[in-house]
Amino acid sequence: MTRRAGLLLVSSIGLLLAACENATPPTSSAAPAAAAAPAAQFGAAGVAPRFEVDPFWPKPLPNHWVLGSTIGVSVDSRDHVWIIHRQQTLNAETEASAGKNAPTGECCMAAPNVIELDAQGNVAGSWGGPGQGYDWPTSNHGITVDHMDNVWIGGNDVKDAHVLKFSRSGQFLLQLGKPEQNQGSNDPVNFWRVAKISIDAEANEAYIADGYGNKRVVVIDMATGARKRYWGAYGERPDDTDLGPYDPAAEPAKQFRNPVHCAEPSRDGFVYVCDRVNDRIQVFRKDGSFVQELRVAPETRGAGSVWDIAFSHDPGQSYIYLADGLNERVYVIHRESMKILTSFGDGGRQPGQFFRVHSIAVDSQGNIYTTETYEGKRVQKFVFRGLAPVPRESQGVLWPN
Numbered sequence: 030m031t032r033r034a035g036l037l038l039v040s041s042i043g044l045l046l047a048a049c050e051n052a053t054p055p056t057s058s059a060a061p062a063a064a065a066a067p068a069a070q071f072g073a074a075g076v077a078p079r080f081e082v083d084p085f086w087p088k089p090l091p092n093h094w095v096l097g098s099t100i101g102v103s104v105d106s107r108d109h110v111w112i113i114h115r116q117q118t119l120n121a122e123t124e125a126s127a128g129k130n131a132p133t134g135e136c137c138m139a140a141p142n143v144i145e146l147d148a149q150g151n152v153a154g155s156w157g158g159p160g161q162g163y164d165w166p167t168s169n170h171g172i173t174v175d176h177m178d179n180v181w182i183g184g185n186d187v188k189d190a191h192v193l194k195f196s197r198s199g200q201f202l203l204q205l206g207k208p209e210q211n212q213g214s215n216d217p218v219n220f221w222r223v224a225k226i227s228i229d230a231e232a233n234e235a236y237i238a239d240g241y242g243n244k245r246v247v248v249i250d251m252a253t254g255a256r257k258r259y260w261g262a263y264g265e266r267p268d269d270t271d272l273g274p275y276d277p278a279a280e281p282a283k284q285f286r287n288p289v290h291c292a293e294p295s296r297d298g299f300v301y302v303c304d305r306v307n308d309r310i311q312v313f314r315k316d317g318s319f320v321q322e323l324r325v326a327p328e329t330r331g332a333g334s335v336w337d338i339a340f341s342h343d344p345g346q347s348y349i350y351l352a353d354g355l356n357e358r359v360y361v362i363h364r365e366s367m368k369i370l371t372s373f374g375d376g377g378r379q380p381g382q383f384f385r386v387h388s389i390a391v392d393s394q395g396n397i398y399t400t401e402t403y404e405g406k407r408v409q410k411f412v413f414r415g416l417a418p419v420p421r422e423s424q425g426v427l428w429p430n
Contacts, residue, residue, distance in 0.1 A: 069416035072347035077361050077370045077419045080397060080411040081427045082381035087150030087408060094140035095124055099400040099408055101172035101182075101225070101388050105197070108392045109153055110146045112400055112408050113172040113182065116158075142169060143180070143199070148392075150410070156199030163193055163204045171225035171388070175235075175251065183223030185241040185288070190219040192226060192237060205254045214243040214267035217256060222288070225337070225388075229294040229315070236292040236300060244269060244285040246292040246302055246317070260317035261285055262304065275306050277328050282307050286333075293338045295346050295364075306333035310351070312367075323367045329355055337388045340364070342395040342413075350389055350397060357383040358423070359399065359411075373411075373424040380409065381426040 069076045087110075090096075097118035103111045116139035119125040128138030142157025159165040166184020173181045178197045183189070191206030211221035221242030226235050234257065237247040245267040247259040261267030262285045272282055291303035299320065300313045308327045312320040326334040336354040340346035348370075349362040358374040374383045384405035390398045395413030411427060 071341065071343040071416065072345060072363070072365060073416075075418055076416045077363075078341060078348060078395065079414040079417040080373065081414055081429045083410040083412050084380035084429070085150075086410040087146050088152075090140055090144075091152060093127055093135070093137040095119060095137045096140055096406045096408075098402045098404075099387070099406055100170050100402045102390045102398050102400045102408060103172050103174045103180075104390045104392045104398065105145075105174040105178050106176065108148050108394070110148075110390070110392070110398050110408070110410075111172055111174050111180065112144050112146070113142055113157070113169055114140065114144075114400075114406070115169060116140075116142060117168075118403075118406075143172065143182075145197070146408075154198070156195075160201060163201045164191060164208050166191075166193070167208075170223065170241075171238075173226045173228060175228045176230035181226040181228075181235065183220075183226060183237070183240065185222040185224060187222065187242070189223065190221050190242075192220060192223055203254055205249070211242060214239075214245045214261065214269050216243075220247065224288050224290045225292070227291065227293050231296075232315070234294075236294055238289045238292045238303065240290070241288040243267065244287060244289060246289065246300070246313075248315075258317055260313070262311060264313060264317045264319040275308070275330060275333070277308075277330070281309070281322070281324075290335065291337050293340070295340060296344075297346070301338050301349065303335045303338060305335050306331075308334045310335055310338070310349075310367075321367065323362070325351060325360065325369070326353065326356055329353075331355060336386070339389045339391045339397070342391050342393055350391065352386045352389040352399060354383070354385045354387050354402070357386060359386065359389065359397070370419050371422060371424055373427050375426050377426075378405075379426075381411075381428055 097115045099114040101113040126134040141155035145154035147153045166189045167186035170185040171183045180195045182193045188208045190211040194203035206219040210219045220239045222240050224238040224240035233251045235251050239247050245259050248257045268284050285304050286306040290305040293301045302311045309322050309324045311322045332355045334353045337352040339350045341348040351360040357376040358372045360372045361370045385403045386399050387402040388400045397411040400408045
């Protein structure tokens with residue numbers, strides 16, 4: 030290195046050191062980075078749960094099993110999903126030829142009435158059907174797994190006037206009522222064509238939507254089956270007078286129409302009743318006193334719009350998910366205001382579409398499960414994807430992005 034180059038290098042280093050000494054050090058008053066936007070809260074204005082269908086759930090059933098009309102779904106303490114279906118709704122020639130007394134083909138055969146699926150959609154257990162000591166319903170309807178993992182089943186054939194309780198493995202525990210013994214909506218012993226049983230674990234009570242024949246909600250002690258109270262529409266004594274067809278232009282009916290399709294107790298002391306053909310949810314306190322009602326798609330005739338209810342998984346149960354089996358959608362309702370925020374689904378047989386969506390349940394992660402009756406004959410899973418601004422009134426099919 031020449032003497033001139035060395036002098037230039039020393040000079041440059043000196044200037045650099047001086048600049049560093051004179052630089053203004055950072056201070057605590059410097060502006061902080063912008064804070065992240067707060068996460069949306071359950072129940073907040075303008076937001077709703079977001080879902081997408083899982084087209085790969087459940088896994089294919091084993092043993093060439095197929096489902097008939099699938100008329101109940103429930104989730105247990107393990108987040109296992111339970112479904113119940115009707116074997117007799119399968120066409121022996123076109124759907125269950127292997128199950129005939131003289132099989133005409135290798136596939137297929139009716140699955141057991143009750144199927145337990147794990148969170149991944151694999152079959153974890155199955156049972157159901159007639160047995161010793163109890164009367165299996167002529168037309169089983171609805172399934173509920175309680176907080177002790179016992180399984181409750183109703184039936185909606187004209188002969189079905191009873192409710193059954195089993196262990197999770199299918200051991201018979203209790204029968205309430207006897208077939209063909211119904212005496213009407215004020216019968217103290219029997220039911221008639223029960224749609225669904227729902228559970229209040231804290232009070233150890235079961236709420237029975239009674240149902241397709243009677244026009245009432247019945248509350249029983251879960252351990253003994255003892256009747257505790259019952260009521261009809263608006264909390265009045267039920268009346269079995271035939272109301273005739275539903276008329277959207279008429280004044281709201283003073284009694285339930287058949288079927289009373291669900292009676293779901295919430296954690297904060299209310300009961301939400303599916304008055305299906307009257308196109309309304311009626312809300313009560315747990316003593317049966319009437320609070321309010323919400324009419325849903327009130328121009329819907331025929332089988333009605335209010336089929337089944339489940340609550341969102343947050344502690345406050347901020348949202349109601351309402352299955353509408355005639356208009357083929359699920360409504361998302363803000364529970365505090367009882368306002369419909371949005372809906373999803375459409376008619377069809379592809380994933381995310383519905384063919385008579387009948388029953389609905391939610392697991393501890395917020396995922397929704399639905400089953401379909403008549404020719405729908407399946408269970409579907411809708412994965413919870415968090416909260417988001419309400420996109421539009423009807424979201425259609427929630428296909429994965």
